Amino acid sequence: MIGKGSDEQQTKRVxxxxxxxxxxxxxxxxxxxxxxxxxxxxxxAIAESFPVTIALVCFVLVSQGKFGLVNLVVQISxxxxxxxFSVMFDVPEPGSPRVTHLFLPVLGMLxxxxxxxxPSRLQLAIMGASLFSFVVLHAADLRLPFAEPIPPxxxxxxxxxxxxxxxxxxxxxxxxxQKRLAAPSGMARDLVRAMRRGELTLAYQPQVDREGKIIAxxxxxxxxxxxxxxxxxxxxxxxxxxVGLMPILGGFVLQEALTTLARWxxxxxxxxxxxxxxxxxxxxxxxxxxxxxxxxxxRHAIDPSRLQLELTESxxxxxxxxxxxxxxxxxxxxxxxxxxxFGTGFSxxxxxxxxxxxxxxxxxxxxxxxxxxxxxxxxxxxxxxLAQDLGLRTVAEGVETPAQHAFLHEVGCEVFQGWLFGxxxxxxxxxxxxxxxxxxxxxxxxxxxxxIATG
Numbered sequence: 001m002i003g004k005g006s007d008e009q010q011t012k013r014v015x016x017x018x019x020x021x022x023x024x025x026x027x028x029x030x031x032x033x034x035x036x037x038x039x040x041x042x043x044x045a046i047a048e049s050f051p052v053t054i055a056l057v058c059f060v061l062v063s064q065g066k067f068g069l070v071n072l073v074v075q076i077s078x079x080x081x082x083x084x085f086s087v088m089f090d091v092p093e094p095g096s097p098r099v100t101h102l103f104l105p106v107l108g109m110l111x112x113x114x115x116x117x118x119p120s121r122l123q124l125a126i127m128g129a130s131l132f133s134f135v136v137l138h139a140a141d142l143r144l145p146f147a148e149p150i151p152p153x154x155x156x157x158x159x160x161x162x163x164x165x166x167x168x169x170x171x172x173x174x175x176x177x178q179k180r181l182a183a184p185s186g187m188a189r190d191l192v193r194a195m196r197r198g199e200l201t202l203a204y205q206p207q208v209d210r211e212g213k214i215i216a217x218x219x220x221x222x223x224x225x226x227x228x229x230x231x232x233x234x235x236x237x238x239x240x241x242x243v244g245l246m247p248i249l250g251g252f253v254l255q256e257a258l259t260t261l262a263r264w265x266x267x268x269x270x271x272x273x274x275x276x277x278x279x280x281x282x283x284x285x286x287x288x289x290x291x292x293x294x295x296x297x298x299r300h301a302i303d304p305s306r307l308q309l310e311l312t313e314s315x316x317x318x319x320x321x322x323x324x325x326x327x328x329x330x331x332x333x334x335x336x337x338x339x340x341x342f343g344t345g346f347s348x349x350x351x352x353x354x355x356x357x358x359x360x361x362x363x364x365x366x367x368x369x370x371x372x373x374x375x376x377x378x379x380x381x382x383x384x385x386l387a388q389d390l391g392l393r394t395v396a397e398g399v400e401t402p403a404q405h406a407f408l409h410e411v412g413c414e415v416f417q418g419w420l421f422g423x424x425x426x427x428x429x430x431x432x433x434x435x436x437x438x439x440x441x442x443x444x445x446x447x448x449x450x451x452i453a454t455g
Contacts (some may be wrong), residue, residue: 018070026055028165029287035154043148044089064322071114075126079107083133084332089150091143096155102166104134109170115271158265190225195252199224202256203424207276207395207417210409212438216274218417219257220424221249241265241282254296260427261307262300270434274306276338281314290329297333304334310361312340316351322356331356337397342383349353352390360387361415364398371403384411 029051032065036045054077061070070205082100090100098388111127114120116440136142194200200223207216223231240246257277264270283289297304309330327337338359339352362383380396387394396408408416422433 009319022055022059026052065285087142087144091147091149099159099162101137104130106169141208188243204430205424206422207415208421217274246280247283258296261302276308278310286314308336310338310340359393361395367398370407381411
């Protein structure tokens with residue numbers, strides 16, 4: 001489990017910001033397209049319509065949650081457009097300097113932001129190309145032999161408008177950079193260092209069947225700081241979400257989880273175990289998520305059916321169709337999906353029939369009160385009945401007392417997870433627990449005995 005709750009709100013904010021930015025670019029370029037067309041500058045108008053098209057395409061991609069693809073399209077296409085427009089139309093004249101190239105530092109800053117989010121040589125190359133082009137276009141009178149300079153009366157508008165907008169966008173980018181780097185108490189930067197220093201590890205919480213036998217585990221991310229000690233996920237996960245580190249953390253968790261599955265697969269005593277990994281919305285909606293999972297599966301050569309990805313309905317912020325398509329692609333590999341925190345959202349019933357999930361996890365907030373609240377007990381019964389009708393397995397998480405387990409056992413839950421059966425523990429401790437005989441809480445044993453006696 002690497003992040004829930006605020007993940008959905010964070011994704012919504014990011015999508016709205018991206019959509020606003022793409023529409024602003026489209027509007028700005030459309031105004032210039034009209035101005036050039038009205039003044040009879042057909043070639044310039046056609047060129048200026050290019051960023052309008054790109055911005056609208058990016059708006060669609062953003063709405064589908066394809067942020068990684070959007071960033072690449074924006075950076076590469078606008079880098080090419082700015083350079084081409086600068087040497088073809090926006091050539092310097094006496095009293096009228098070139099101004100289109102002022103947007104290049106913004107592209108360079110965007111490359112740096114993306115590199116912080118996911119280190120990439122491509123982003124470094126784009127950043128370097130943007131800054132190098134800015135210096136060259138600013139210092140040299142570069143122009144094509146067949147250049148068509150913009151008329152002076154229109155350049156008089158551009159030399160004020162373009163620098164003003166470029167400065168505004170640049171300041172906005174600086175603000176975003178500051179927000180990304182200034183996580184609470186520098187926690188985001190500490191997280192990056194923690195991954196490099198091996199401070200992040202996985203803990204494994206047992207999942208048991210109706211007979212009390214451990215059949216699976218959930219991988220949970222833990223951080224042991226050298227001076228601060230154990231840092232709660234409730235503290236560092238929101239910081240990671242705020243600065244866009246969740247895809248990186250999620251990649252780390254997947255890598256470690258598959259390493260564990262490969263270890264288990266090589267041992268006949270553990271080969272039958274499954275491992276659940278929680279995937280955040282920002283990680284799942286990355287354009288290369290499927291390719292990353294496929295590459296990891298091939299590298300570790302494991303049985304994909306032993307990997308279970310847990311999703312919350314926050315992934316649907318990208319839209320039901322693209323999420324269902326991506327899930328189907330991974331299901332075809334053999335991976336199974338679990339719907340986490342079921343019952344806490346608003347649209348669960350609407351998309352259950354469209355998503356290839358095999359398991360529902362009853363949220364711990366319901367389990368905590370099932371012995372005191374008739375309403376929570378009724379909700380759990382309803383979830384179990386719904387899962388049974390759909391042919392889905394139910395996992396109750398947060399089981400802490402024998403009374404809770406007895407109730408869940410009675411209503412037919414197949415799998416149980418919680419402190420009653422084991423807290424999250426290091427891998428060695430989890431594997432040692434496998435050799436212990438299955439143990440059912442006394443309440444469940446008494447319940448089963450009574451059923452047999454009256455059966």
